[in-house]
Amino acid sequence: MAASMYIVVEGEDPGFDIFVNGRALARNEDAVEKLALRLGVKPLIEFFSADENSMSLLIEEGAGNRELMQKLPPPQWYSARDGLVTVEALIAALENEPQQLGSEGEQVLSELLEYRRVLRKTEQHELRWHLAVSWR
Template sequence: MPELFIVLHREIPGFDSQVNGRMLSEREPLLTRLAKTIDVVPLMEFFSQDPEEGAGFLEDLGVDPSEVELPEETWFSSLQGLQTVQTLRDHLLAHPATMPDTDRIVEELEDWIRVLNKASQEKIPWHLAVDF
């Protein structure tokens, strides 16, 4: 099962930015619909990756990366990501029957809040990535 995770533009010394994103990945279609309903940017709109990583992924799939134009890596405001994640978390806490496994999703969102809050304080951009 793919897992979503946070990539910071630079490391924060002494700070662990690793997060769990298995449930976020599993419930991503539901979270996208919820984000649109509550008027925040869906998580997958923060997706980006290094073109070299994308080329490696294509090679693993048997696709010649030279035949595909891969976009440049994009960085997003950590504050905007924080707003999305907090709003999703707050909505799920107020309406736990919104989707299955709400408690596990909220737990992951709280880890993401911790990292994006610190990144926002440090003015470090981020993007979401997927680990297959």
């Protein structure tokens, strides 16, 4: 099963494309988290929140527990600016040295650029966001 870390924007339809691949970020989450901590920014995984829709998808994909659905806290939403602080710091650190994350450094950088595009739009529309995970 391949995991993907993707962006969820608050509301039904934010009015712009929020698609991000997120597979390389999911595969390299531990290394990306360590890099964020070295840079003194909040790791991406700390922006994770499970909402009912995300959990329903996980259960459909065989990666969740139906009983947990009853105990889910309300989703947490974060400001786009807070996410951009992390994403922009990671991009700056990887632009000249993507190999510090190994062979997938270029792909992680590419996905971070997608994250930045979506978070900038999210900020422009004054919306909030969180990360979700999908397994396929």
